[in-house]
Amino acid sequence: MKNIGIVILLLTLTNSAFGQQFLWSTVKSDSGGVKKYVPLSSISKEVLTFHDQYKFYFDLSGYSKKRFIEEINYGFDDWNWLYDIKDLTVYAWKSNTGSGSVVMILCVSKDNVNLVLFSSDIMAHENPQTTNEYEKDKFISWFKTLLN
Numbered sequence: 077m078k079n080i081g082i083v084i085l086l087l088t089l090t091n092s093a094f095g096q097q098f099l100w101s102t103v104k105s106d107s108g109g110v111k112k113y114v115p116l117s118s119i120s121k122e123v124l125t126f127h128d129q130y131k132f133y134f135d136l137s138g139y140s141k142k143r144f145i146e147e148i149n150y151g152f153d154d155w156n157w158l159y160d161i162k163d164l165t166v167y168a169w170k171s172n173t174g175s176g177s178v179v180m181i182l183c184v185s186k187d188n189v190n191l192v193l194f195s196s197d198i199m200a201h202e203n204p205q206t207t208n209e210y211e212k213d214k215f216i217s218w219f220k221t222l223l224n
Contacts, residue, residue: 099168099179119166120220123192126168126179127215130194132204137183137190137222144189162186164223173200183222190222 100112100122114122127133139147145155167182176197183190198204207215 097170126194131196134193134201
């Protein structure tokens, strides 16, 4: 149920549902499917590949679960999957915005939800931050705070 809820959530975050692609998660697949498992210890390294690939990232972090649901709720009523997550869980998807691709990193802990978007489309969301090489260490330090 968690994976279905997250897919529906991410469909509401993008302009287009076309091209939605699951990249990886810190949850091992029960079905033994093709989903890529990434251990928590490797998340920062995985996320840095997007930092290096895209021009911008967008900080949508700092939500309580309740507030995140209020912000993202576009008619999706079943948010139980979000409240079922008690341990830090991270998901990554790639989607098409119509003006390029966007990678979404969703970090869910017992009480909080953090979302980071990567894109080369400055219009993908508000308040873009550049992913330049000079700010990489600062980004790494900041991102690690989302994993606590």
